[in-house]
Amino acid sequence: MNHPYPGTREDAMSAASTTRDLREQARARLRPGNFQGHTPRAGAHHTESEAIEAIGAAEGRWFNSARYGRRARVTAVAPLTSTGTVRVSFEVVDGLPFRFDPGQFVGIEAHFKGLGYRRSPYCILSAPSGEPVFDLLVRVVPQGPLSGYLASRRPGDEVAFRGPTGRSMVPPDDDRALALFATGTGVAPFVSLARHLLAGGYAEPITLWWGLRLAEDICLTDELDELAAAYPNFRYAVTLSRPTDAWAGLRGRLGGSVPPLLATLGATRYYLAGNGAMLEEMAFALSDMGVDLKYLYKEPFFNGTHQADPGVVAEIRERFVATDLFSAHANRRGTAFDLDAARSGKAGNGDPLAVSDLFDLMPAFLSHHPAQGELRPV
Numbered sequence: 001m002n003h004p005y006p007g008t009r010e011d012a013m014s015a016a017s018t019t020r021d022l023r024e025q026a027r028a029r030l031r032p033g034n035f036q037g038h039t040p041r042a043g044a045h046h047t048e049s050e051a052i053e054a055i056g057a058a059e060g061r062w063f064n065s066a067r068y069g070r071r072a073r074v075t076a077v078a079p080l081t082s083t084g085t086v087r088v089s090f091e092v093v094d095g096l097p098f099r100f101d102p103g104q105f106v107g108i109e110a111h112f113k114g115l116g117y118r119r120s121p122y123c124i125l126s127a128p129s130g131e132p133v134f135d136l137l138v139r140v141v142p143q144g145p146l147s148g149y150l151a152s153r154r155p156g157d158e159v160a161f162r163g164p165t166g167r168s169m170v171p172p173d174d175d176r177a178l179a180l181f182a183t184g185t186g187v188a189p190f191v192s193l194a195r196h197l198l199a200g201g202y203a204e205p206i207t208l209w210w211g212l213r214l215a216e217d218i219c220l221t222d223e224l225d226e227l228a229a230a231y232p233n234f235r236y237a238v239t240l241s242r243p244t245d246a247w248a249g250l251r252g253r254l255g256g257s258v259p260p261l262l263a264t265l266g267a268t269r270y271y272l273a274g275n276g277a278m279l280e281e282m283a284f285a286l287s288d289m290g291v292d293l294k295y296l297y298k299e300p301f302f303n304g305t306h307q308a309d310p311g312v313v314a315e316i317r318e319r320f321v322a323t324d325l326f327s328a329h330a331n332r333r334g335t336a337f338d339l340d341a342a343r344s345g346k347a348g349n350g351d352p353l354a355v356s357d358l359f360d361l362m363p364a365f366l367s368h369h370p371a372q373g374e375l376r377p378v
């Protein structure tokens, strides 16, 4: 293919810095929260429209004020962590159409004494099954009315909701790998997406990088391990920002621990979900590394208007080792996370990243960052 930066690595780096200057200028024109990346597919409100039309037809009139008029019954509530993460399962009981794409959310409404009605979106954790059922992954936020409400539901309770609505995360058919970056419950839409795509035969690598605070926050590993065992092209790794000494996995926030592990950045779509601060900072860093905005997709759950700190973005950028987007081989088809190549000969076995995988990558990392040794074996 014709690449805009043919020539030596020095030529490429110089062109890269020109590109960065242009990006800085473009960035100066952005306001907080409006750097939302691109949706892989057009906005999808079709399922909600179908339901609203069905309600209108049933009542002999069109109305759009009953968006939270749908009903779902709780079928199970499972606390997943001691730190307040809960899976709530629902069956839709209003008899109206219910279908969704991974990445879409339902809006939950409840009335609170002294607060009035509160409404918040929750991304669907389960994969589409054709049945009118869905699971949510809820983080109980201290003093948070709706998260507390959902976590305290009991089987048989009914909740009011709207949707499903929001953007589909299903990528267009192409040969790009998927790199999924989640903090906290931002993992929910990615579990839905990975399950859906893998069951449908998606053949490209899907790697989930999940940032949590404490070992006690870790959950869903049985399901993720099962997926990794069943599909060699799926892997995941948890990185803990506040691990104990006993933690043998990745340490630090996503922006610290993951960039040194990405051997290449091309031929990949990047999906970011969870804390808006992570999304903004990681998106800017990836963009600075040459990732085209059309391959960046963001779903902020909160902190949606966080303005990325240039110093933090620079620190993340400095930790990337991949240079392929500025090389003559840019966008070549292949794995973005060249763990197998880095492990020189070890066949991918579908397991989640093991500590030994990370140690194998240390030479590449340390040759770029000799002063940064926090990924050293402990």
Ligand SMILES: Cc1cc2nc3c(=O)[nH]c(=O)nc-3n(C[C@H](O)[C@H](O)[C@H](O)COP(=O)(O)OP(=O)(O)OC[C@H]3O[C@@H](n4cnc5c(N)ncnc54)[C@H](O)[C@@H]3O)c2cc1C
Pocket: 105, 118, 120, 121, 122, 123, 124, 136, 137, 138, 139, 140, 141, 143, 144, 145, 146, 147, 148, 184, 185, 186, 188, 299, 300, 301, 302, 303
């Ligand atoms: C598109 C979208 C999808 C979402 N999907 C999910 C989901 O799948 N699971 C989920 O738990 N939440 C999700 N949220 C967040 C959710 O909508 C609520 O904001 C959250 O449950 C807090 O609501 P609350 O009424 O309990 O507390 P609020 O008083 O509304 O929130 C209090 C504070 O809690 C923090 N907070 C909010 N959400 C989270 C979170 N998920 N993790 C950690 N801290 C948080 C923020 O700092 C917020 O200001 C999503 C938000 C959006 C915009």
Ligand SMILES: NC(=O)c1ccc[n+]([C@@H]2O[C@H](COP(=O)([O-])OP(=O)(O)OC[C@H]3O[C@@H](n4cnc5c(N)ncnc54)[C@H](OP(=O)(O)O)[C@@H]3O)[C@@H](O)[C@H]2O)c1
Pocket: 139, 141, 142, 183, 184, 185, 211, 212, 213, 214, 217, 240, 241, 242, 253, 254, 255, 274, 275, 277, 278, 279, 281
């Ligand atoms: N701030 C605290 O000390 C603290 C402690 C416990 C609970 N809480 C509150 O408890 C609730 C639940 O929190 P949660 O753990 O589910 O979600 P969260 O606050 O989004 O944290 C999840 C993970 O995201 C990391 N993170 C935060 N900002 C980031 C950024 N800009 N880039 C990359 N990673 C980032 C966190 O690291 P860090 O650990 O470095 O933040 C943590 O590892 C929230 O309301 C939170 O405010 C806060």
